[in-house]
Amino acid sequence: MDNVNTILTPGMRVRHPDQPDWGTGQVQSNIGGKITANFPEVGKVVIDGTRIALLPVFDDG
Template structure:
């Protein structure tokens, strides 16, 4: 898991770097390297933190 993924907490807003069409998602949980994010265009997605480094969104 990347350093950024390790600090993601519920409520934080993120973007999937390979799936911008999913929109800006909200982190639901982050446990054991698996990050659950609710995306407006993809629904609830479980992401393997070791494989994908999510991008933290500060604005929008």
């Protein structure tokens, strides 16, 4: 199975599958499987993309 994290680019909006209370975050960088995203409720978070598959958000309404 392909890892959806490989398509994430800066500016894309995402949700963390295990932390819905974090809200919708914005990808800051995706380098070597480490994804940095800024979430409204927790701030900047670095995610290990080999362990967590973030969920792209295409419509937040």
